[in-house]
Amino acid sequence: MRVLGIETSCDETAAAVVTEAGDVLSDVVRSQVALHAPYGGVVPEVAARDHARAIVPVIEEALRKAGLTAQDLDGVAVTVRPGLLGALLVGLSTAKGLAWAAGKPLVGVDHLVGHLMAVFLRREGVEARAPEFPFVALLVSGGHTALYRVDGPALGQIRELGATRDDAAGEAFDKVAKLLGLGYPGGPVVDRLAALGDASRAAEALPKPMARRDSLEFSFSGIKTAVARHVAQRAAQQGGPLEGQALHDLCAAFQGAVVDTLVRKTVRAARQEGVTRVVLGGGVAANRGLRARMTEECGRRGIEVFIPPFASCTDNAAMIAYAGALRLAAGERDDLDLAPATRTSLPRVTRKGGGAR
DSSP: OEEEEEEOSSSEEEEEEEETTOBEEEEEEEEOHHHHGGGTSOOHHHHHHHHHHHHHHHHHHHHHHHTOOGGGOSEEEEEEESSOHHHHHHHHHHHHHHHHHHTOOEEEEEHHHHHHHGGGOBOTTSOOOOOOSSEEEEEEOSSOEEEEEESSSSGGGEEEEEEBSSOOHHHHHHHHHHHTTOOSSOHHHHHHHHTTSOGGGTGGGSOOTTOOTTOOOBOOHHHHHHHHHHHHHHHHHHSSOOOHHHHHHHHHHHHHHHHHHHHHHHHHHHHHHTOOEEEEESGGGGOHHHHHHHHHHHHHTTOEEEOOOHHHHSSOSHHHHHHHHHHHHTTOOBOTTOOOOSSOSSOOOOOSSSSOO
């Protein structure tokens, strides 16, 4: 089975062809980073308009690289939720038109399910190492941070264990980078500078996010505020922005605090669920500090850790195509009245905002 996947949930226009076994036949991603960089974040209207311009050429390139035509496909999969509504509409409308014209079945895919299944993708030249079910997954990106128990690929087999009450980890990285004048997207820059710093020199200025031992929930707004306060104090004392080693140390302390929270709670979730396999997914899974610390800590606890290659962590259409192929293989289909939504279809247990639970 060869399925075309289309992904336009945020600021990447992507298309890919993948088999139900997870073999990636093509994977094309067109980033909008340069368009949004002047604004310091994604502008929904700008994103939707650029998707509309790019979607057809991106699909054509994905089919060409796979050596296929639309008639050769066994189905079309498309991200329908969660995401920016205007951006989702571009991908969904295109997928409907293509599926109808080619006479192929259409399936909608939840973006988060795509990330959770990305670990099963098999890319040419990359050693494939996929987990067995069940596993605990940490999905961590610019818009989402949550822990899930995954017993299978279907919606009813995925259960949220805990999620962020406010900012997602990737969002916190970008906001802190903006405070430090590091540009957008800030996560990769913070990761690079953190490797040059000593976290111990700035760690006292930053709290440990949601450090409660019995909680699997996250909160990153507090540490973001602490960074802003620290930067303002240093600027008042020294008459200028953080630079050099002080900047590196603060990046190391911030990243260390966030990574420590993500890793500790993931390991705690695995032990509570009696699961010996952990999967890391989402754009922040490309963070080198997180990958190294998760591998080290899970190794110490006798837990197998599975981390996809970088191309499978960030938003891509291959994961959407694969999740769609699994739905098609199970005999599932969607009608042409399929509608997009801004929220995930996965049941949520974490309530947004502060206060006692």
